[in-house]
Amino acid sequence: MQNDAHAHHAHAFEAWPFEVPAETGVFTTRQVLEDGEPVREAHHDADGDWQFLCGTTRDAADLRYVCMGCMLERDATLAVVAHLPVEWTASRGSANEPWVQAPYAGGDAT
Ligand SMILES: [Zn+2]
Numbered sequence: 001m002q003n004d005a006h007a008h009h010a011h012a013f014e015a016w017p018f019e020v021p022a023e024t025g026v027f028t029t030r031q032v033l034e035d036g037e038p039v040r041e042a043h044h045d046a047d048g049d050w051q052f053l054c055g056t057t058r059d060a061a062d063l064r065y066v067c068m069g070c071m072l073e074r075d076a077t078l079a080v081v082a083h084l085p086v087e088w089t090a091s092r093g094s095a096n097e098p099w100v101q102a103p104y105a106g107g108d109a110t
Contacts, residue, residue: 011069017082020048022069027051030062032074038095039071042081043104044088052078055091 011022018024031037031054040055052071072078080099081090090099 009067009069011067011073013069013072016069017079018050018068019082020050020068022067022072024050024068025065026068026071027053027063028066028071029054029057030064031056033064033066038092039075039078040092040094042078042084042090042099044081044084044086046087048086 009023013022016022027049028039028051029037032039032052037054037056039052041051041053043051043053045051050068075095077095077099081101084090084101085103087104088101089104090101092099
C-alpha cells in the first residue's frame with residue numbers, strides 16, 4: 001500500500017461539504033487516478049475513513065491514498081455523499097447516475 005501522497009495541499013473550497021478537512025487522506029484506486037474511471041463506490045468507514053473506489057478492482061495494489069480535496073476537484077459530484085453516515089456506502093453505475101445509499105451489509109468494512 002502506498003502512502004506517499006501526504007503532501008499538504010492548500011485547498012480553498014468556497015463550500016466544503018465534508019465534516020473532515022479537505023486535506024484528509026482518502027483511499028481511491030489507480031484506475032480513477034490514471035485511467036479516468038469514475039468513482040462508483042463511496043464508503044464511510046466506522047473509524048471515519050473514506051474510500052472513493054471505482055468498483056472495477058479489489059486488488060490492494062490498485063489502492064492509492066490521496067487528498068480528499070484533490071478528489072473533489074476531480075469530481076465535484078462526490079459532494080453529494082458528504083453526509084453519508086458511517087458504515088454506509090453510496091454507489092452508482094456511472095458518473096452520470098444518481099448515488100444510491102445503503103448501510104454496510106456484512107460489517108466487513110475495513
Ligand atoms: Zn489535495
